[in-house]
Amino acid sequence: MSLIDDNNNGKLEAKELSKIIPTEENFLLAYSIQSQSLGAQLSSQDFLEIWCHYDKDCSGYLDYTEAKDFMKDMLKVNSVKVDLNNVQYLDTFFKTFDTDDNGVIEIDEMAAIFPVEERFTNALKQRKKFSKTDFDKLWGQFDQQGHISAKNLPRLIGELARNNKNSLSDKEIAEISGRLIQMFNNKDIPRLELSLIISSTTPQHGSKAIRERNEKRNSAS
Numbered sequence: 403m404s405l406i407d408d409n410n411n412g413k414l415e416a417k418e419l420s421k422i423i424p425t426e427e428n429f430l431l432a433y434s435i436q437s438q439s440l441g442a443q444l445s446s447q448d449f450l451e452i453w454c455h456y457d458k459d460c461s462g463y464l465d466y467t468e469a470k471d472f473m474k475d476m477l478k479v480n481s482v483k484v485d486l487n488n489v490q491y492l493d494t495f496f497k498t499f500d501t502d503d504n505g506v507i508e509i510d511e512m513a514a515i516f517p518v519e520e521r522f523t524n525a526l527k528q529r530k531k532f533s534k535t536d537f538d539k540l541w542g543q544f545d546q547q548g549h550i551s552a553k554n555l556p557r558l559i560g561e562l563a564r565n566n567k568n569s570l571s572d573k574e575i576a577e578i579s580g581r582l583i584q585m586f587n588n589k590d591i592p593r594l595e596l597s598l599i600i601s602s603t604t605p606q607h608g609s610k611a612i613r614e615r616n617e618k619r620n621s622a623s
Contacts, residue, residue, distance in 0.1 A: 449518045466505075
């Protein structure tokens with residue numbers, strides 16, 4: 403990461419993203435969001451809209467195929483033609499974004515290096531503490547037509563903490579809830595978005611993805 407983060411701010415900006423993938427021509431690996439210009443900060447809603455487009459099964463991570471689609475669209479922004487079957491190319495992408503090397507790119511890994519608003523990346527820090535299985539089991543108690551109210555959100559987070567044996571004080575629960583409520587402009591929060599932000603599921607095929615990637619690398623060498 404430090405090799406391509408020129409200004410050492412922990413984020414990958416457009417000119418820095420151009421270093422990620424080795425190609426014969428120099429280009430900017432960037433994103434396009436409606437009328438926003440390159441390098442503009444993403445709101446949580448912007449990021450989630452982009453993420454859900456590629457995370458087809460709403461798992462909270464991109465598998466090898468989903469990540470390939472993501473790369474393809476990013477490259478289209480600058481009309482760069484690259485062979486996406488190139489193992490070295492895909493490996494370089496994964497090594498950059500898959501920071502824990504578990505074979506998938508998780509939502510917090512992607513958000514951590516893109517210019518997303520800080521309150522969103524802070525909210526994502528909770529997701530590894532709560533399982534999506536418990537989230538799904540508890541949701542029915544608080545569901546209001548696919549949303550949860552600001553009033554019920556602290557109760558849901560409290561139940562998640564107890565189920566996962568996480569000792570969160572009332573103050574901590576209130577702080578987490580407050581950040582989320584503010585992020586969604588004091589409106590009811592949709593289930594999908596909330597699930598992606600505060601809960602996680604273990605990639606069942608992570609080790610398989612790593613093994614397959616290594617096999618492709620070895621066969622290409």
